[in-house]
Amino acid sequence: MKYFSTRDRSLRYTSAEAVKMGLSRDGGLLTPCEIPKIDRAFLESLVNERYQVRAARVMSLYLTDYTEEELSAFAENAYGPEKFDTPAVAPIHTLDEATHCLELWHGPTSAFKDMALQMLPQLLSAALRKTGEEKTVCILVATSGDTGKAAMEGFADVPQTKIMVFYPKDGVSAVQEAQMVTQEGVNVGVCAVVGNFDDAQAGVKRIFSDEGIRTVLAERGYVLSSANSINWGRILPQVVYYISAYCDLVRDGKVVMGEKVNFCVPTGNFGDILAAYYAKRMGLPVHMLICASNRNDVLTDFLRTGVYDRKRPFHTTMSPSMDILVSSNLERLLFDLSGEDDEAVSGYMEALAREGRYEVSDAIKAALTKQYWGGFCGEADTSATIARYYRDYGYLIDTHTAVAANVMEQYRRTTGDRTPTVFVSTASPFKFCDHVLRAIGEDPAGDGVELLDQLHETTGVAIPRRLAALKGKARRFDLTCEKLGMDRVVLEFLK
Helix, strand or coil, X not given: CEEEECCEEEEEEEHHHHHHHCCCCCCCCEEEXXXXXXXXXXXXXXXXXXXXXXXXXXXXXXXXXCCHHHHHHHHHHHCCCCCCCCCCCCCEEEEECCEEEEECCCCCCCECCHHHHCCHHHHHHHHHHHHCCCCEEEEEEECCCCHHHHHHHHHCCCCCEEEEEEEECCCCCHHHHHHHHCCCCCCEEEEEEECCHHHHHHHHHHHHHCHHHHHHHHHCCEEEEEXXXXXXXXXXXXXXXXXXXXXXXXXXXXXXXXXXXXXXXXXXXXXXXHHHHHHHHHCCCEEEEEEEECCCCHHHHHHHHCEEEXXXXXXXXXXXXXXXXXXXXXXXXXXXXXXXXXXXXXHHHHHHHHHCEEECCHHHHHHHHHHEEEEECCHHHHHHHHHHHHHHHCCCCCHHHHHHHHHHHHHHHHHCCCCCEEEEECECHHHHHHHHHHHCCCCCCCCHHHHHHHHHHHHCCCCCHHHHCCCCCCCCCCCEEEHHXXXXXXXXXXX
């Protein structure tokens, strides 16, 4: 299968080249030229299989220059018991007959990013071999909280790679920061950016598009790539868990094969819910994709009006991984919905860069309305939802998951739709102890990793073992830069 840029269909690459590059040199996102189809027989063949088998089978449909043996080995390595704390890998927790939660935080960093970032380093290492790349790949990452740690965990000490992570100073939780600045590995670097996630993301994209920097790095023996969800190697492993969740629901008798379900996804950069869209396009029986935002509600407004306008206040919230006003992966959705109109996406992205807003065509608006419903959840409602789910279900959820649960309830009240719905849990509540403790009526007695024990003692819920290991761990990184100084940090890192 070939991949082309969302801004120029004439640029075509193999799947290995797409994974290696991360971002097209014209600034576009690399996207499969076709969406493979799955049918009832395909799904039935996966119902009783392990997650690792499901992952290899689904990814093989897109990664046609990787062998089945390679993908099977990668899946076993990525999702084995030494990495994930449950054999199910991405288990379903049922709350009532129509409501289920997909838990994606059982990996090494207790966040959903592990689902892709335990796979991506293996895909990239293979891509280097397949393309004959001799240079060292430097992975540049902008993170709103979870991607940075998950990427470093995946790439730490991987041969022929280095990784530099940028995160917004004062824009992640104390536990998230502790995870990043204590990361081990000789090939990793971390830097706080004075600004928000959008500033860090824009800086990474700028570096990718700077021919002068690329030339200097090439002379030093480096080539750039990305572990953000702008890399197709990040999106594809996420497609797997929606298909896997459906198979689990069928296996456990929660739905019958062919019955449609809804997915409600807490969304910032649009990668997670985009993966659900691709699963639906492949043929997974999905009725509605519910896009859940926090106070940074740019996607809610877009899905309701067709106007994307980033010119609005930026809010730092208790769900920091969603504190984003420029949702990069939306570009892939617009590309898919634009049909053969090659200039449409380029026009939208140019307008966004120039004017801070764009409005899509009536045809795209209609397609969005048919498939998506958008809602947002403020801070008070996020806390109230955490408290309610703990009280009514005995189920402890984090701030991002609470946003999804709340917006799912809004959708049901607004539409009356009682289609079985899966809301996605993207992080362990122990990554946001202070907010979770306050939500359930407790006063936090400290900060950051100091609160892990308090949340455990209050709720009886076990602390993920790798988070528990953060206590007393030495800080390795203290670097901070202005948003326009990120390029200098990269050049220094890759001397």
